Amino acid sequence: MRRVLGWANGSNGSGWSKRIAAVTLLGALAIGAGGSPIPAHADERRIVTVEDADFFGADFETVKDVDLEACKAACIDNNLCRAFTYNVRARWCFLKSDIGDLQTFKGAIAGRIVEVRDTPVVKLDARERELSFIPEPFRKEAERFGVKRRPPSLAVF
Numbered sequence: 001m002r003r004v005l006g007w008a009n010g011s012n013g014s015g016w017s018k019r020i021a022a023v024t025l026l027g028a029l030a031i032g033a034g035g036s037p038i039p040a041h042a043d044e045r046r047i048v049t050v051e052d053a054d055f056f057g058a059d060f061e062t063v064k065d066v067d068l069e070a071c072k073a074a075c076i077d078n079n080l081c082r083a084f085t086y087n088v089r090a091r092w093c094f095l096k097s098d099i100g101d102l103q104t105f106k107g108a109i110a111g112r113i114v115e116v117r118d119t120p121v122v123k124l125d126a127r128e129r130e131l132s133f134i135p136e137p138f139r140k141e142a143e144r145f146g147v148k149r150r151p152p153s154l155a156v157f
Helices: 016-025 025-031 068-077 125-130 136-149
Strands: 042-055 059-064 083-087 092-096 100-119
Touching: 042 068, 042 083, 059 068, 068 083, 068 092, 068 100
Parallel strands: none
Antiparallel strands: 042 100, 059 092, 083 092, 083 100
């Protein structure tokens, strides 16, 4: 009967299958070897604005008597909102479900949502402690493997 983690039938747990299992289990550890940070990705909605402009069309809601910051907040807080046009003089905010053509409009501010990947740092010390049941030589092998395979965006300098 084949055992979990790749140990072969009737084996004593030594050999290549145990090494493969250790490398597989330590994939996350290997990427950030030695307690190095690993980014945990989360999307964040932010606004990019253009003065004297309007994203034409696709209005789905008008918010009246607000300032620019309230207009930005209304768009960010509404998942349907992809853009807005704020009329400075009228203090009206036109929320838009799509990003239309950018047109010149004196006295307006066009804004659009951009999704930004935030990369908070996560330390691996706790992860190492959780995986301490794996023998040290296999952890070191996984770390060496991870250094070779680390994508450039996760490189530790």
